[in-house]
Amino acid sequence: MNLPLQAIVASPSYRWWTYAAVATGTFITVADQSATAIVIAPIAEDFGADIPTAQWLAIGYMLCVSALMMPAGALADTMGRRRVWVFGLALFAVASLLTSFSVNFGMLLACKIFMGVGASAIQANGLSMVAGTFSDSERGKAAGLHMTVVGLGAVGGPLLGGAIDSLLDWRAIFVFIAVVGAA
DSSP states (O other): OOHHHHHHHHSTTHHHHHHHHHHHHHHHHHHHHHHHHHTHHHHHHHHTOOHHHHTHHHHHHHHHHHHHHHHHHHHHHHHOHHHHHHHHHHHHHHHHHHHHTOSSHHHHHHHHHHHHHHHHHHHHHHHHHHHHHSOHHHHHHHHHHHHHHHHHHHHHHHHHHHHHHHHSOHHHHHHHHHHHHHO
16 A cells, blocks of 8 residues: 555544545435436437437436445455445446447447446445444444435435536536546
């Protein structure tokens, strides 16, 4: 481990560094889900799809997250939570960037599904990583704060998505998500 990481791990506030990373990942995966719902109409227009077809972006994402959370948790039991979480975040960020460069609706849908695969690894392991980092006396507070981030992502996603779409374009939403995921 390099020196800056050693200093963070040895720090008494290490649990809060862990919380900040996990909370950011959780926020961005939940916000993406609700931000995408805001830009369904412009996406449908860009690719010449009807609204019911374009809604498969949100449906495919949610189905992947829902169906793969248990397997992602089981995989984390064997490979390690942090490793699976980091892999999920990397996959989510790369798929988000590829989503922004989609040339047709099929590519866009495939990338959103891969984002769902990454989000399932993030969401399945985030709370357990937070719970494992905090002491028994602080675990309830940490779990409550984590669930607050889920709510903030659900509420903030449409605001964020709408603002980015009105200022730039729907593709910029996915670039923003990729940048936050990479950071």
